[in-house]
Amino acid sequence: MITNIESLKKIRDQFKPVVDFRKENSPDATKVLVCMGTSGIAAGAREILLALASEVTDKQIHNVIVTQTGAADIPGAEPVLKVAKNGETVTYVNMTPEKALRILNEHVVQGTVVSEYTLDAANAK
Amino acid sequence: MYRSHILVCGGTGCHSSRSAEIVEKMQEELAAVGLTDEVQVVQTGCFGLCALGPIVIVYPEGAFYSHITPEDVKEIVDEHLLKGRIVKRLLYQETLDGDNIKSLNETSFYNKQKRIALRNCGVINPESIDEYIGTDGYLALAKVLTEMTPDDVIDVMLKSGLRGRGGAGFPTGMKWNFAKAQPKGQKYVCCNADEGDPGAFMDRSILEGDPHAVLEAMAIAGYTIGANQGYIYVRAEYPIAVKRLQIAINQAREYGLLGKNILNTGFDFDIDLRLGAGAFVCGEETALMTSIEGNRGEPRPRPPFPAVKGLFGKPTILNNVETYANVPRIILNGADWFRSMGTEKSTGTKVFALGGKIKNTGLVEVPMGTTMREIIEDIGGGAPSGKKVKAAQTGGPSGGCIPADLFDTPVDFESLQAIGSMMGSGGLVVMDEDNCMVDIAKFFLDFTVGESCGKCAPCRIGTRRIYEILTKITEGEAEMEDLDTLKELCMHVKQNSLCALGQTAPNPVLSTMQYFMDEYIAHVRDKKCPTGVCQKLLQYVIIPEKCTGCTLCKRNCPVEAIDGKVKEKHTIDTSKCIKCGVCMEKCRFGAIIKQ
Numbered sequence: 001m002i003t004n005i006e007s008l009k010k011i012r013d014q015f016k017p018v019v020d021f022r023k024e025n026s027p028d029a030t031k032v033l034v035c036m037g038t039s040g041i042a043a044g045a046r047e048i049l050l051a052l053a054s055e056v057t058d059k060q061i062h063n064v065i066v067t068q069t070g071a072a073d074i075p076g077a078e079p080v081l082k083v084a085k086n087g088e089t090v091t092y093v094n095m096t097p098e099k100a101l102r103i104l105n106e107h108v109v110q111g112t113v114v115s116e117y118t119l120d121a122a123n124a125k
Numbered sequence: 126m127y128r129s130h131i132l133v134c135g136g137t138g139c140h141s142s143r144s145a146e147i148v149e150k151m152q153e154e155l156a157a158v159g160l161t162d163e164v165q166v167v168q169t170g171c172f173g174l175c176a177l178g179p180i181v182i183v184y185p186e187g188a189f190y191s192h193i194t195p196e197d198v199k200e201i202v203d204e205h206l207l208k209g210r211i212v213k214r215l216l217y218q219e220t221l222d223g224d225n226i227k228s229l230n231e232t233s234f235y236n237k238q239k240r241i242a243l244r245n246c247g248v249i250n251p252e253s254i255d256e257y258i259g260t261d262g263y264l265a266l267a268k269v270l271t272e273m274t275p276d277d278v279i280d281v282m283l284k285s286g287l288r289g290r291g292g293a294g295f296p297t298g299m300k301w302n303f304a305k306a307q308p309k310g311q312k313y314v315c316c317n318a319d320e321g322d323p324g325a326f327m328d329r330s331i332l333e334g335d336p337h338a339v340l341e342a343m344a345i346a347g348y349t350i351g352a353n354q355g356y357i358y359v360r361a362e363y364p365i366a367v368k369r370l371q372i373a374i375n376q377a378r379e380y381g382l383l384g385k386n387i388l389n390t391g392f393d394f395d396i397d398l399r400l401g402a403g404a405f406v407c408g409e410e411t412a413l414m415t416s417i418e419g420n421r422g423e424p425r426p427r428p429p430f431p432a433v434k435g436l437f438g439k440p441t442i443l444n445n446v447e448t449y450a451n452v453p454r455i456i457l458n459g460a461d462w463f464r465s466m467g468t469e470k471s472t473g474t475k476v477f478a479l480g481g482k483i484k485n486t487g488l489v490e491v492p493m494g495t496t497m498r499e500i501i502e503d504i505g506g507g508a509p510s511g512k513k514v515k516a517a518q519t520g521g522p523s524g525g526c527i528p529a530d531l532f533d534t535p536v537d538f539e540s541l542q543a544i545g546s547m548m549g550s551g552g553l554v555v556m557d558e559d560n561c562m563v564d565i566a567k568f569f570l571d572f573t574v575g576e577s578c579g580k581c582a583p584c585r586i587g588t589r590r591i592y593e594i595l596t597k598i599t600e601g602e603a604e605m606e607d608l609d610t611l612k613e614l615c616m617h618v619k620q621n622s623l624c625a626l627g628q629t630a631p632n633p634v635l636s637t638m639q640y641f642m643d644e645y646i647a648h649v650r651d652k653k654c655p656t657g658v659c660q661k662l663l664q665y666v667i668i669p670e671k672c673t674g675c676t677l678c679k680r681n682c683p684v685e686a687i688d689g690k691v692k693e694k695h696t697i698d699t700s701k702c703i704k705c706g707v708c709m710e711k712c713r714f715g716a717i718i719k720q
Binding site: 001002003004005008009011012014015016017018019021022023025033034036049053054056058065066067068069100120 | 126129130132163182184185186207208209212248249255256258259260262263264267273379380381382388389406458655
């Protein structure tokens with residue numbers, strides 16, 4: 001039973017993200033892609049995808065699409081995460097949910113690439 | 126929390142092409158690969174592009190899959206949801222742009238649309254009040270109850286310029302004001318969901334896709350005029366709409382958004398459904414109310430108008446589904462926002478049901494003042510055969526045919542009336558070169574003859590006489606004088622009928638006579654149907670040069686009207702021929718034609 005406008009707004013705030021999820025994203029939205037080929041899934045890509053997706057919903061981060069893509073084809077680097085922002089794609093390797101959330105916060109939201117996790121950094125080692 | 130949402134259209138059109146099965150199968154397949162907790166399957170209302178149904182949209186990517194069958198489901202789940210590879214072969218091809226997918230709003234069908242009344246159709250689950258509230262649902266009711274007086278509401282409605290979407294275009298605020306001005310006491314709020322025009326399905330889609338919007342608007346209307354009871358009169362032929370409305374009413378009652386003391390403000394309001402048996406005349410307001418009262422649906426003279434003496438003799442307002450669907454947004458966003466769309470006298474948007482000879486059959490919502498050409502050619506994609514569009518019929522059996530050379534007319538109440546048609550509830554039937562306009566007029570009159578309630582003589586007898594003359598014309602038995610009689614009869618029926626059914630029934634005849642007189646004359650004077658639709662005016666003949674004497678036509682003719690021996694030229698005896706067309710269908714040499 002809803003007896004006042006505040007409790008109505010509470011339900012609204014709870015379900016608004018659900019409904020907004022289905023709105024058309026603008027073409028300039030940042031894409032966060034989790035590589036989910038067989039090896040990626042085996043290495044734990046699913047946990048990363050779910051961690052990112054729930055963070056985006058919970059913190060109501062707008063204009064970001066968290067989705068999956070095919071195998072990364074980078075041996076020994078799975079799980080792999082790609083962030084496509086402003087026309088540039090950065091590839092991150094050997095991900096864990098914690099690292100992925102840090103990338104979401106620092107790269108996607110604040111705009112600073114987390115250079116220590118990138119493929120380039122891994123290759124340089 | 127779900128990482129992906131699969132929206133499956135559950136409107137009547139997609140439902141008939143097995144969308145319910147698709148939902149079931151989707152859940153099975155998701156369970157099989159263990160994704161049930163990550164992916165949500167939602168059955169929504171209509172997306173609008175019915176020609177491509179059943180439609181499935183997957184978010185967050187916004188992948189728009191068309192013509193999906195239950196057999197395609199496994200591929201979508203395995204490829205797209207499990208491995209993240211969009212199934213390109215099932216995508217609506219217009220959204221495919223190289224390796225990327227385009228947003229729906231960039232396609233020609235959607236980019237000129239402005240969805241206000243249809244805002245939640247195809248977005249929310251119509252059977253979830255929570256999702257409706259998630260779109261600011263019931264906040265307009267809350268705002269009205271806590272911050273506004275009834276006069277404030279009327280003020281906003283009047284300023285918004287909202288006019289009735291059922292056809293006549295009466296200003297909604299004015300209607301509410303009349304009912305409010307009546308002395309306090311029992312009053313009623315009714316919703317006309319008796320959508321009867323052939324080819325119109327706007328209201329059905331709103332009820333199926335966003336039922337709570339209508340309930341909320343009716344409660345707002347109840348508060349404004351001082352009513353505590355509402356009725357929705359919906360036809361029993363809309364089983365999905367009826368079911369979802371009932372679910373919505375139950376949910377709203379459970380949440381206390383209908384019933385006693387809503388939001389602790391002391392305002393009581395409840396809504397009940399009344400099912401109609403599908404009589405066209407019950408879309409007329411007085412007949413509708415007579416039917417709710419439990420009597421045979423017949424109109425009565427006005428005045429007194431329903432706002433003064435309506436349902437059970439009490440002051441009543443009656444608005445159309447689409448009109449109500451606009452109300453909560455107007456309250457939340459303000460009158461100026463609504464006025465910013467459309468034209469000066471016809472504000473806001475209008476939903477049209479595109480049907481007939483058109484590529485993108487479906488529902489479109491455009492700002493008032495959009496031209497017919499934009500709707501038919503740009504959004505609708507023109508005739509599917511690539512043939513030339515000849516005319517469009519707006520307003521169903523009450524409206525008129527608009528010829529293609531007037532397609533630059535803006536769609537608003539005044540402009541359509543000026544060219545002999547009307548807005549109507551929003552049915553838009555497109556005709557191409559293969560349609561005979563006399564036959565079209567006859568089709569609509571056949572409908573009104575059957576639907577006339579019989580109460581007043583001009584309509585009961587007049588429409589039948591009009592139909593008889595049209596039949597004579599299509600059978601080649603009419604004289605030129607009959608055309609004058611026809612016109613005179615039409616004017617008579619128009620001027621003397623009791624209700625809008627009879628007053629508008631001659632419109633299809635008058636408008637086709639106005640714009641396609643040459644076709645009438647061809648039927649009457651030359652005894653020819655230029656499009657080859659009217660059977661009685663046709664003759665099947667064999668072209669001797671092409672006939673090989675195979676005897677196939679002769680053997681298949683059911684009335685032995687074809688004469689000829691093996692390897693000799695055959696002939697058709699036109700006095701025996703019943704024009705069934707079997708010979709033409711069977712001939713392998715294209716030697717038989719109709720002329």
